Amino acid sequence: MAASDSHIRRTPLGHSAGTGLFYACVASLVLATSASCNRCTAKPRALVTGRPSGFATSIALMDDVDGDGLRDLAISSPVEGRIEFVSSHSGMTMGLVSYSGDKAFGLALLVLDDIDGRGAGDVLVAGSQAIYVFSSETKNLLYVHPRPNSSARVAVTAVIDLDFDGLRDIAVLDGASKCLSVLSSGKGALIWRVPLARSPVATAVVWDSRSSQIVFASHEATVNALERCGVGGKLEEPLRIDSPGVVGESLLVIDDLDGDERPDYIINCRTSSADIHGSVVAVSGRTGAQLRRFQAYRDLSDFGRAVVCLRDAAVGGDSSCLAVGSPRLWQSKHRSQGAVTVISPAIENIICVVAAPVGAFGFGRAIVADRNRVYVAAPDTEGESHGTAGVYVLAF
Ligand SMILES: [Ca+2]
Ligand SMILES: [Ca+2]
Ligand SMILES: [Ca+2]
Numbered sequence: 001m002a003a004s005d006s007h008i009r010r011t012p013l014g015h016s017a018g019t020g021l022f023y024a025c026v027a028s029l030v031l032a033t034s035a036s037c038n039r040c041t042a043k044p045r046a047l048v049t050g051r052p053s054g055f056a057t058s059i060a061l062m063d064d065v066d067g068d069g070l071r072d073l074a075i076s077s078p079v080e081g082r083i084e085f086v087s088s089h090s091g092m093t094m095g096l097v098s099y100s101g102d103k104a105f106g107l108a109l110l111v112l113d114d115i116d117g118r119g120a121g122d123v124l125v126a127g128s129q130a131i132y133v134f135s136s137e138t139k140n141l142l143y144v145h146p147r148p149n150s151s152a153r154v155a156v157t158a159v160i161d162l163d164f165d166g167l168r169d170i171a172v173l174d175g176a177s178k179c180l181s182v183l184s185s186g187k188g189a190l191i192w193r194v195p196l197a198r199s200p201v202a203t204a205v206v207w208d209s210r211s212s213q214i215v216f217a218s219h220e221a222t223v224n225a226l227e228r229c230g231v232g233g234k235l236e237e238p239l240r241i242d243s244p245g246v247v248g249e250s251l252l253v254i255d256d257l258d259g260d261e262r263p264d265y266i267i268n269c270r271t272s273s274a275d276i277h278g279s280v281v282a283v284s285g286r287t288g289a290q291l292r293r294f295q296a297y298r299d300l301s302d303f304g305r306a307v308v309c310l311r312d313a314a315v316g317g318d319s320s321c322l323a324v325g326s327p328r329l330w331q332s333k334h335r336s337q338g339a340v341t342v343i344s345p346a347i348e349n350i351i352c353v354v355a356a357p358v359g360a361f362g363f364g365r366a367i368v369a370d371r372n373r374v375y376v377a378a379p380d381t382e383g384e385s386h387g388t389a390g391v392y393v394l395a396f
Contacts, residue, residue, distance in 0.1 A: 042394040044357045044376065047091040049390035054079035056377035056391050060109040061368050062136060063120040065094050071370045074123050074136075075377075075391060076106025083109065083125055085136065088375065088393070097134045097141075102127035103151070110156045112185050113167040115142055124170065124185075126154045131172060133188060143188040150176035153202040159214060160207075162191055162231060171214045175202030180214065180229055192233040198225065201248030208253045210263050211285075217241075217248025217267060224248075226265060226288065239288040243281050245270030250307040254282065255320060257345055262286045266322060266345065268304025278303040280324055282345045294343050297353055300326040303341070306367040310342070310374065310396065320346045323374050323394075325364025327381075338363040340376055340394065359388050372396045 058076040065072040066087045073086045082098035083106055099105045108126035115122040118137040125132045131145040152175040158168045163184045169191065170183045181193040198218040205216040213228040224247045225238035241247060247269040257264045262285040270278050280303060282292035296303035306325035327338035337356035344351055356363030361380035368375050373395050380389040
């Protein structure tokens with residue numbers, strides 16, 4: 001199959017080895033909606049299914065709660081106002097916390113260090129009114145940090161321990177207050193807060209451990225940028241990204257791709273406001289220049305809604321792959337089914353596309369990876385098929 005026959009649109013950067021195989025592989029995978037080829041044999045296995053629409057809007061990796069050697073999952077269901085702790089092996093619910101007083105309880109999830117000293121990392125839940133922290137052992141509420149009452153997006157990440165209590169602290173990027181805050185994870189007290197001049201895209205904030213900076217995307221008019229903030233709360237000059245469209249629902253720090261000894265970034269974007277398919281770009285951490293661009297295959301849309309690094313999975317022998325969620329299929333009778341695409345920024349190639357299993361809607365809206373296992377949320381957030389939300393496992 002020639003490249004021009006394919007519906008894969010990407011920016012060629014000179015690497016073409018193996019693309020014939022790759023195009024054939026992707027085409028057969030998506031058209032047959034199966035997930036096997038000679039470079040990627042992952043088949044989605046249902047872990048939890050048949051849940052109300054909105055279940056698994058957010059997922060996070062916890063410590064190993066049931067002692068089987070595999071880290072377990074915290075799964076949010078904002079519609080039901082609860083977070084479930086689920087065994088990553090059996091899919092059994094091992095506990096839950098619920099709160100009916102917040103209409104968006106579980107907008108974001110983050111597993112923290114062991115705040116209450118009972119042995120396992122505790123769980124931060126972002127809602128429309130506050131940031132809540134619960135003990136993963138007792139399920140008790142440890143503290144609340146209020147936020148403006150808003151369903152505006154909020155993003156959270158763990159940073160280093162800034163107040164020297166032995167626990168990594170928390171960065172909160174809040175679209176409602178247009179502020180970046182750092183909280184002490186021990187008690188929820190504010191360490192510092194900086195107002196932002198440009199609108200944050202408050203769906204992803206990450207900690208770049210090599211440059212000791214908090215990184216997130218912002219946009220103003222047509223200009224997209226990456227903002228970087230030091231641990232003292234000082235913002236650097238924004239790094240302008242030369243890709244158009246709204247960016248930053250997903251953001252990752254990756255190994256240095258362009259050889260300048262600075263880590264680079266992966267971010268999702270759109271070529272225009274009408275671009276429903278979306279793309280994922282790698283940008284230089286020094287200049288913001290686009291280094292790679294991957295676009296959705298055929299009807300897949302919302303490509304890059306979730307992106308995770310598969311550092312330990314070595315898919316097809318490549319140990320620096322990314323799993324990219326595209327939770328929708330556009331203009332299709334199965335338009336919410338979606339897919340997970342495995343890409344390699346290092347060799348600038350798509351390794352495989354794993355299509356949603358039958359009955360999974362919104363597959364790829366959230367993804368977490370633990371060694372060679374990838375957990376994919378299918379929250380059915382468009383509400384097309386009630387009672388089908390769930391979480392699936394891919395083992396590479
Ligand atoms: Ca476990
Ligand atoms: Ca704990
Ligand atoms: Ca701390």
